[in-house]
Amino acid sequence: MTDEQGLDGPAPGERPTPSGRRNKQGIRIDPEVEAKHEPRRTVISALVEHEPGVLAEASGLFSRRQFNIESLTVGPTDDDERARITLVVEEPDPGIDQIKKQLRKLIPVIAVRELEPDAMRRELALVKVNAERPDQVAAVADMYDAKTVDSSPETATFEITGARQKIEAAIETFSQFGIREIARTGTTALARGTDDTAAPAPAESTANEANNTPYTQPADDD
Amino acid sequence: MSERAAPVTATEEQRDDQETPSEEPSEADDTESATDAEPTPVTTGAESVVRALENAGVEHAFGVQGGAIMPVYDALYDSEIHHVTMAHEQGASHAADAYGIVSGEPGICLATSGPGATNLVTGLADADMDSDPVVALTGQVPTEFVGNDAFQETDTTGVTMPVTKTNTFSSEPDRVGSDVSEAFALASEGRPGPTLVDLPKDVTNAETDREPDEPRTPDTYDVQERADPEIVAAAAERVENASRPIMLLGGGVIKGDAAEVCREFAIEHEIPVVTTMPGTGAFPEDHELALEGAGMHGTGYANMAITHCDTMVAVGTRFDDRLTGGIETFAPDAEIIHVDIDPAEISKNIHADYPLIGDAGTVVEQLTEAVDESPQATKWRAQCQQWKSDYSMAYDTPEDEPVKPQFVVEALDEATSDRAVVTTGVGQHQMWAWQYWTYTEPRTWVSSHGLGAMGYGLPAAIGARFAADDDQEVVCVDGDGSFLMTLQGLSVAVRENLDITVAVLNNEYIGMVRQWQDAFFDGRHSASDYGWMPEFDTLAEAFGAEGFRIDDYDEVADTIDAALTYDGPSVIDVHIDPQANVYPMVPSGGDNGQFALTEDQL
Ligand SMILES: Cc1ncc(C[n+]2csc(CCOP(=O)(O)OP(=O)(O)O)c2C)c(N)n1
Numbered sequence: 001m002t003d004e005q006g007l008d009g010p011a012p013g014e015r016p017t018p019s020g021r022r023n024k025q026g027i028r029i030d031p032e033v034e035a036k037h038e039p040r041r042t043v044i045s046a047l048v049e050h051e052p053g054v055l056a057e058a059s060g061l062f063s064r065r066q067f068n069i070e071s072l073t074v075g076p077t078d079d080d081e082r083a084r085i086t087l088v089v090e091e092p093d094p095g096i097d098q099i100k101k102q103l104r105k106l107i108p109v110i111a112v113r114e115l116e117p118d119a120m121r122r123e124l125a126l127v128k129v130n131a132e133r134p135d136q137v138a139a140v141a142d143m144y145d146a147k148t149v150d151s152s153p154e155t156a157t158f159e160i161t162g163a164r165q166k167i168e169a170a171i172e173t174f175s176q177f178g179i180r181e182i183a184r185t186g187t188t189a190l191a192r193g194t195d196d197t198a199a200p201a202p203a204e205s206t207a208n209e210a211n212n213t214p215y216t217q218p219a220d221d222d
Numbered sequence: 223m224s225e226r227a228a229p230v231t232a233t234e235e236q237r238d239d240q241e242t243p244s245e246e247p248s249e250a251d252d253t254e255s256a257t258d259a260e261p262t263p264v265t266t267g268a269e270s271v272v273r274a275l276e277n278a279g280v281e282h283a284f285g286v287q288g289g290a291i292m293p294v295y296d297a298l299y300d301s302e303i304h305h306v307t308m309a310h311e312q313g314a315s316h317a318a319d320a321y322g323i324v325s326g327e328p329g330i331c332l333a334t335s336g337p338g339a340t341n342l343v344t345g346l347a348d349a350d351m352d353s354d355p356v357v358a359l360t361g362q363v364p365t366e367f368v369g370n371d372a373f374q375e376t377d378t379t380g381v382t383m384p385v386t387k388t389n390t391f392s393s394e395p396d397r398v399g400s401d402v403s404e405a406f407a408l409a410s411e412g413r414p415g416p417t418l419v420d421l422p423k424d425v426t427n428a429e430t431d432r433e434p435d436e437p438r439t440p441d442t443y444d445v446q447e448r449a450d451p452e453i454v455a456a457a458a459e460r461v462e463n464a465s466r467p468i469m470l471l472g473g474g475v476i477k478g479d480a481a482e483v484c485r486e487f488a489i490e491h492e493i494p495v496v497t498t499m500p501g502t503g504a505f506p507e508d509h510e511l512a513l514e515g516a517g518m519h520g521t522g523y524a525n526m527a528i529t530h531c532d533t534m535v536a537v538g539t540r541f542d543d544r545l546t547g548g549i550e551t552f553a554p555d556a557e558i559i560h561v562d563i564d565p566a567e568i569s570k571n572i573h574a575d576y577p578l579i580g581d582a583g584t585v586v587e588q589l590t591e592a593v594d595e596s597p598q599a600t601k602w603r604a605q606c607q608q609w610k611s612d613y614s615m616a617y618d619t620p621e622d623e624p625v626k627p628q629f630v631v632e633a634l635d636e637a638t639s640d641r642a643v644v645t646t647g648v649g650q651h652q653m654w655a656w657q658y659w660t661y662t663e664p665r666t667w668v669s670s671h672g673l674g675a676m677g678y679g680l681p682a683a684i685g686a687r688f689a690a691d692d693d694q695e696v697v698c699v700d701g702d703g704s705f706l707m708t709l710q711g712l713s714v715a716v717r718e719n720l721d722i723t724v725a726v727l728n729n730e731y732i733g734m735v736r737q738w739q740d741a742f743f744d745g746r747h748s749a750s751d752y753g754w755m756p757e758f759d760t761l762a763e764a765f766g767a768e769g770f771r772i773d774d775y776d777e778v779a780d781t782i783d784a785a786l787t788y789d790g791p792s793v794i795d796v797h798i799d800p801q802a803n804v805y806p807m808v809p810s811g812g813d814n815g816q817f818a819l820t821e822d823q824l
């Protein structure tokens with residue numbers, strides 16, 4: 001019964017087939033030398049209207065589109081009406097491109113930019129450790145420029161600021177004393193010098209940027 | 223088709239007329255209508271909401287009443303806007319969506335808070351997927367109750383955030399009208415889509431004399447109209463040097479009113495044209511350059527052309543997976559010139575070698591100017607013609623078997639004008655309606671593409687009826703399962719005396735699912751065999767519509783004629799061959815060039 005339900009014509013095996021192929025990102029490839037798009041970590045900064053719901057909109061976008069976001073911070077700017085969202089993402093180039101473009105589409109988003117690898121990036125961590133060996137604890141704190149925020153007979157809490165690697169190294173070193181609790185802010189960042197972090201850009205630039213995200217080697221954070 | 227866009231001046235004239243006392247009492251008992259040609263100043267938030275709609279030229283709105291939206295409805299009572307009370311809010315959102323597709327102007331739907339708003343969601347999600355202009359206005363509990371789980375409170379902006387282009391919780395009586403104006407502008411400007419304004423009852427009830435601002439998009443909303451001239455020049459050169467070019471026209475061509483310029487471009491340079499499903503009607507399917515639709519159930523010739531082309535001018539398409547099949551095998555030899563108004567669509571799924579961001583019409587005009595010589599593609603065109611005959615869509619009609627659905631679709635097409643509007647449900651019948659009707663005009667194919675929402679057909683026909691010209695027939699080709707989901711809309715069609723014809727291609731099956739089960743689940747018909755369906759003709763009569771039934775080939779033409787002639791809603795229960803299957807078929811993620819023509823090729 002099923003055969004008579006079909007249509008006539010050359011069967012799949014009898015048809016010519018093209019020689020090319022695309023990869024998963026939809027880019028045409030030479031099957032011999034397939035260029036791989038490895039994920040890379042980068043910082044994206046977005047200037048947004050300071051209004052309720054913006055953060056929900058942005059975070060909803062990331063979860064819905066399965067973007068890999070490592071950290072997200074948000075805070076006011078010098079303009080009361082605007083806030084800055086700073087994202088650290090880890091994605092291959094086409095994914096990073098999509099994040100920027102999809103963010104730009106949100107109505108309350110004013111400007112979006114991927115920062116240069118040399119951008120200034122900082123994170124703050126509060127680390128609460130056991131204070132059984134106060135001298136050694138103090139020595140480690142000193143090593144990482146950590147400030148004492150609180151101390152009790154059993155605990156000492158430090159504030160550490162710096163690039164991610166520094167914070168990770170500090171935490172690693174503090175762990176020998178036994179870490180009771182940690183709170184980290186996630187990375188916030190600004191472009192260097194006169195370079196604007198995320199200022200409204202003329203529409204034209206989006207066109208040129210449409211497709212070519214030059215691949216830049218991510219420098220170590222600071 | 224700009225001639226169908228509501229001309230603002232005409233509406234204004236109408237509004238002026240209506241403000242003068244009319245002799246004819248309106249059916250609702252008559253009122254103290256203003257004696258002034260000037261619109262009366264607004265006094266409440268709700269009035270300014272309605273004024274915003276009037277200023278935007280809105281003539282029709284679709285919705286259902288309820289507690290939190292009552293102030294807005296009260297203001298509508300004095301308005302010339304024709305409100306269509308729907309049987310279900312899902313129908314209101316689908317009707318508004320279809321209105322938007324056919325007219326090119328945002329369709330308006332209204333609902334109360336809580337269940338009213340959640341019932342709109344399917345239609346909003348559909349409009350979002352298909353980029354249809356829709357404005358939804360939802361009632362909300364008074365501001366002081368928001369967050370307290372009040373009666374019929376739903377976080378409507380939260381629920382609809384992922385399925386709208388944008389939405390707003392309107393919190394200030396002085397802004398509420400302007401919020402609606404802005405939502406209207408955002409629904410249609412740039413890439414269209416659904417917008418929603420949530421209206422707390424205290425805000426609409428509050429006093430305000432603030433007239434709404436003009437419909438305007440916010441400053442943060444930029445739309446690029448013209449593409450980068452350098453990329454246009456490079457793309458033009460690519461077109462000139464192509465040996466196997468095609469144009470792929472998507473829904474953006476229709477939304478951007480770019481069908482005309484795309485047609486001229488294709489014909490001038492003799493480039494074969496393929497459409498996506500939402501792009502149906504962008505190019506006349508009876509033209510010799512037309513290869514019709516591509517993708518999962520596209521024609522064999524469209525899929526061959528898409529697979530073997532070396533240059534693709536893709537306009538207003540988002541390269542949906544139902545179109546591309548497996549990415550790896552999609553147009554693998556083609557350099558892609560991608561024209562789209564949404565930068566995020568460029569290289570989202572398919573890498574664009576020539577990204578052209580801008581309005582479809584404007585950019586194709588830029589291309590038209592930049593291309594000096596037509597590509598040398600005589601052999602390629604001959605190849606496309608050869609594929610047309612190799613992979614003909616012809617089907618058998620054995621007299622001793624039940625009526626073939628394809629035959630019914632062709633008969634409906636035959637009996638109607640070129641500008642007839644077709645709406646559908648989702649399933650096999652939708653694919654047959656797409657494949658076997660010959661579309662020649664934009665805004666005549668109205669379907670749920672990206673979302674694939676069963677139940678779309680009848681409410682869409684209602685919305686389309688209000689948007690279409692009187693001489694355009696509106697035909698809903700529905701499935702039995704899809705029709706069951708929203709057939710309560712017949713009550714609306716009868717009440718409003720809408721001239722629409724529903725042809726239910728009744729196979730007493732969830733046919734598309736049955737077809738997949740036969741192909742991929744060893745024929746195990748789990749929950750796909752209805753085995754029994756109500757008599758749709760009798761049911762239609764119970765609603766006050768005209769019911770018809772077809773069982774044999776010799777009844778087809780006459781019954782269709784009678785149903786179309788009937789001035790009002792009619793339903794034809796067409797008992798088709800329950801075993802009929804949709805071919806060609808590219809299985810999900812498959813290779814477009816390897817489409818199956820029979821089940822054993824899957
Ligand atoms: C709201 C909704 N629920 C479920 C589905 C899954 N689905 C896709 S096609 C289909 C069958 C539709 O049956 P019918 O309307 O009779 O169409 P047919 O395929 O028989 O022509 C179903 C259940 C859907 N698309 N939409």
Ligand SMILES: [Mg+2]
Nearest residue numbers: 701702731733
């Ligand atoms: Mg069915």
